Amino acid sequence: MTPLEADRILRDWVAARDELRDAELQAVANALFLEETFGVSLSDVDIDPSVIGSVSGMRAVIARHLG
Amino acid sequence: MIGQLRHRGPDGHGYFRDHHAALGHARLSIIDEAGGGQPMASPDGRFWLTFNGEVFNYVELRAQLSDRGHQFKSVSDTEVILHAWEEWGEGCFSRFNGQWALAIWDRLERRLVLSRDRLGVRPLYYHLDRGRLRFASEIKAILADPTVHRGLDAVGMGQVLTLWSTVAPRTAFAGIAQLEPGHVAVFDAKGFRTTPYWSSTFAAEGREPQHDVDENAGALRERIIEAVRLRFLRSDVPVAGYLSGGIDSSVTAAVMAKYTDVPLHTFSLRFADAEFDEGPYQQQMVAKLGTEHHDVTVSGSDIAQAFPEVVRHAETPVLRSAPAPMFLLSGLVRAHGYKVVVTGEGADEVLGGYDLFREARVRLFWSRDPSSAKRARAAELLYPWMTRSPGQAPAFARSFFGRNLDAEDPAMSHRPRWDSTSALKGMLSPDWQAAATAVSGDELIAAMPSDSDDWDPLSRAQWLEMTTLLPGYILASQGDRMLMAHSVEGRFPFLDRNVIEFASQLPSRDKLFGLREKYLLMRAFNDLVPEAVLNRPKQPYRSPDASAFFGAGAPDWVTELTSPEAVAEAGVFDPARVGGLVAKCVRTGGQNLGNTDCMRVLAVLSTQLIHQQFIAADGAQLPSATSQEPTVAVDFVEHNDRSTK
Numbered sequence: 001m002t003p004l005e006a007d008r009i010l011r012d013w014v015a016a017r018d019e020l021r022d023a024e025l026q027a028v029a030n031a032l033f034l035e036e037t038f039g040v041s042l043s044d045v046d047i048d049p050s051v052i053g054s055v056s057g058m059r060a061v062i063a064r065h066l067g
Numbered sequence: 068m069i070g071q072l073r074h075r076g077p078d079g080h081g082y083f084r085d086h087h088a089a090l091g092h093a094r095l096s097i098i099d100e101a102g103g104g105q106p107m108a109s110p111d112g113r114f115w116l117t118f119n120g121e122v123f124n125y126v127e128l129r130a131q132l133s134d135r136g137h138q139f140k141s142v143s144d145t146e147v148i149l150h151a152w153e154e155w156g157e158g159c160f161s162r163f164n165g166q167w168a169l170a171i172w173d174r175l176e177r178r179l180v181l182s183r184d185r186l187g188v189r190p191l192y193y194h195l196d197r198g199r200l201r202f203a204s205e206i207k208a209i210l211a212d213p214t215v216h217r218g219l220d221a222v223g224m225g226q227v228l229t230l231w232s233t234v235a236p237r238t239a240f241a242g243i244a245q246l247e248p249g250h251v252a253v254f255d256a257k258g259f260r261t262t263p264y265w266s267s268t269f270a271a272e273g274r275e276p277q278h279d280v281d282e283n284a285g286a287l288r289e290r291i292i293e294a295v296r297l298r299f300l301r302s303d304v305p306v307a308g309y310l311s312g313g314i315d316s317s318v319t320a321a322v323m324a325k326y327t328d329v330p331l332h333t334f335s336l337r338f339a340d341a342e343f344d345e346g347p348y349q350q351q352m353v354a355k356l357g358t359e360h361h362d363v364t365v366s367g368s369d370i371a372q373a374f375p376e377v378v379r380h381a382e383t384p385v386l387r388s389a390p391a392p393m394f395l396l397s398g399l400v401r402a403h404g405y406k407v408v409v410t411g412e413g414a415d416e417v418l419g420g421y422d423l424f425r426e427a428r429v430r431l432f433w434s435r436d437p438s439s440a441k442r443a444r445a446a447e448l449l450y451p452w453m454t455r456s457p458g459q460a461p462a463f464a465r466s467f468f469g470r471n472l473d474a475e476d477p478a479m480s481h482r483p484r485w486d487s488t489s490a491l492k493g494m495l496s497p498d499w500q501a502a503a504t505a506v507s508g509d510e511l512i513a514a515m516p517s518d519s520d521d522w523d524p525l526s527r528a529q530w531l532e533m534t535t536l537l538p539g540y541i542l543a544s545q546g547d548r549m550l551m552a553h554s555v556e557g558r559f560p561f562l563d564r565n566v567i568e569f570a571s572q573l574p575s576r577d578k579l580f581g582l583r584e585k586y587l588l589m590r591a592f593n594d595l596v597p598e599a600v601l602n603r604p605k606q607p608y609r610s611p612d613a614s615a616f617f618g619a620g621a622p623d624w625v626t627e628l629t630s631p632e633a634v635a636e637a638g639v640f641d642p643a644r645v646g647g648l649v650a651k652c653v654r655t656g657g658q659n660l661g662n663t664d665c666m667r668v669l670a671v672l673s674t675q676l677i678h679q680q681f682i683a684a685d686g687a688q689l690p691s692a693t694s695q696e697p698t699v700a701v702d703f704v705e706h707n708d709r710s711t712k
Contacts, residue, residue, distance in 0.1 A: 009576070013581060025447060028444050036428060036576065037576050044439050044442075048441075
């Protein structure tokens with residue numbers, strides 16, 4: 001998967017996901033999506049709003065995984 | 068036997084008999100009303116066909132066969148099947164796109180061939196005993212033969228009380244089997260044998276054809292539109308549509324509306340109990356499409372009143388009352404003069420719409436670190452009520468979704484359902500416990516295709532669902548049987564072979580995107596379905612269960628059939644345990660029971676009704692034979708060749 005494709009999928013996810021008021025739960029939802037879609041492995045430290053709570057955070061995790 | 072199937076074919080009947088075989092047919096005339104009488108013979112009289120269903124691509128097949136020199140006398144799909152059989156033999160079935168159960172008798176070879184459609188839309192049962200084969204679309208026709216033993220099957224009961232339905236070839240009746248979907252059976256001097264001509268398969272994980280999601284959405288849309296078009300236009304009688312309020316039937320109705328200049332007629336179920344009602348969403352689609360709409364509002368007492376008749380048609384114990392409203396809905400369709408409806412069934416299985424698939428994804432996520440409190444919270448994403456009750460949700464999640472978090476289990480998706488349903492077996496009498504308890508679902512795992520290890524977890528879950536509940540319950544107890552009870556044919560575009568085979572090659576993220584179900588379907592039809600319907604919270608089709616049968620106005624038959632004497636006579640359930648359950652229901656009016664108790668109630672009531680109507684009843688209590696004159700009558704036994712038409 002190219003970074004461009006990955007970015008498009010990430011944008012689709014942000015448009016399709018349910019917006020949750022609970023930031024920690026939103027991070028869990030994002031983590032589930034990232035692991036399932038991109039095959040990344042996240043630690044409990046990663047499953048946190050400060051890491052994957054934002055689009056840029058998720059993009060960074062994907063970039064790290066794709067190398 | 069034909070008389071028992073009159074509801075499936077009230078428009079005429081016929082028979083063929085020679086010294087070795089007899090075929091019967093009850094006709095619901097939809098295509099070529101004048102020329103499609105059955106049983107039908109090939110031009111040389113060698114092959115005789117009796118056929119229930121539709122081959123939707125018969126026009127294209129007829130053109131191919133004409134090019135090869137075949138000549139046709141009618142415009143029916145039935146005649147096309149006969150010519151296709153002559154031309155391609157058993158290879159013809161893989162060319163059919165449709166829903167069928169059929170039998171072809173070869174007078175020359177003295178060979179009978181049975182065939183059933185890929186996913187089991189049409190039922191086909193048989194009973195083989197001492198070299199004699201009886202077959203029919205419903206079990207009650209086989210039981211019309213007084214020499215056939217009447218009894219429930221302990222393993223079949225075990226399957227219902229684990230998997231929610233029997234799994235082909237098993238049925239709930241001892242000695243009576245059903246032809247597996249996608250199979251052909253041959254019966255001749257060498258015996259009886261079955262072979263698959265098609266099986267459900269999926270792309271290996273990571274090796275799915277890689278296309279852009281918009282390309283995939285476009286390709287899916289194209290296939291669904293063609294599937295709907297075939298099912299709407301290939302009929303000589305008007306075709307209506309179901310409209311549930313969900314995306315699936317909204318898509319099929321929206322596509323149908325494109326092919327008619329007059330208002331499309333749509334039909335919906337409403338519930339008196341707001342918990343189950345989807346009326347507001349139905350109305351949004353009606354307003355958008357401008358359909359001529361009809362609905363029936365169903366209450367608990369309607370369900371209880373209809374239930375004995377529902378079970379008589381379903382011919383199996385059920386764990387839900389949901390078939391009863393579908394029975395009432397098909398009655399409404401027929402009352403308005405329609406005998407064909409297009410519905411949205413199959414989309415959840417084919418395109419990833421069930422909550423069970425979402426639950427499995429959460430469990431898989433959690434299983435990567437079962438001790439992680441953060442991963443455990445994923446269960447709260449499943450249902451809105453969980454986020455509304457944060458005090459209870461974590462405890463529920465741990466106790467239910469957190470059990471057996473084994474990512475290596477091929478049935479990880481279904482294990483919670485199977486395990487919790489198996490608790491129902493505790494109601495069985497000691498005589499039935501052993502055989503029923505032996506059913507665990509592991510036998511199903513053993514039957515999974517050898518390459519299924521390479522599939523992604525969603526595909527494995529889809530295979531399990533398409534092998535168990537789809538043919539065993541959704542298309543049968545809740546589908547064909549409730550439709551045909553009122554002589555209505557259901558047509559299912561999402562089960563079109565081109566839709567299924569395309570969807571099975573999609574990457575799982577196109578179906579279940581994160582936890583967003585049927586993502587590609589939403590993307591493909593977001594211009595035809597209102598935003599409010601597209602993005603509404605998923606509401607599985609449910610109806611009032613235990614509460615329908617207890618409390619004020621409870622029908623007398625419930626008390627009679629759950630008495631200790633009646634339960635002991637049937638012998639399946641333990642009278643004391645049933646007594647305890649009934650006492651609880653009477654005390655509460657069947658209100659606020661847990662899911663397992665609701666299933667217990669439905670299992671007991673439906674099984675007792677099966678016993679009363681099929682096992683204890685003698686032939687005289689079953690519906691009488693048809694009094695109509697046959698449209699086809701060919702008898703080589705009493706006469707050399709007597710035929711009328």
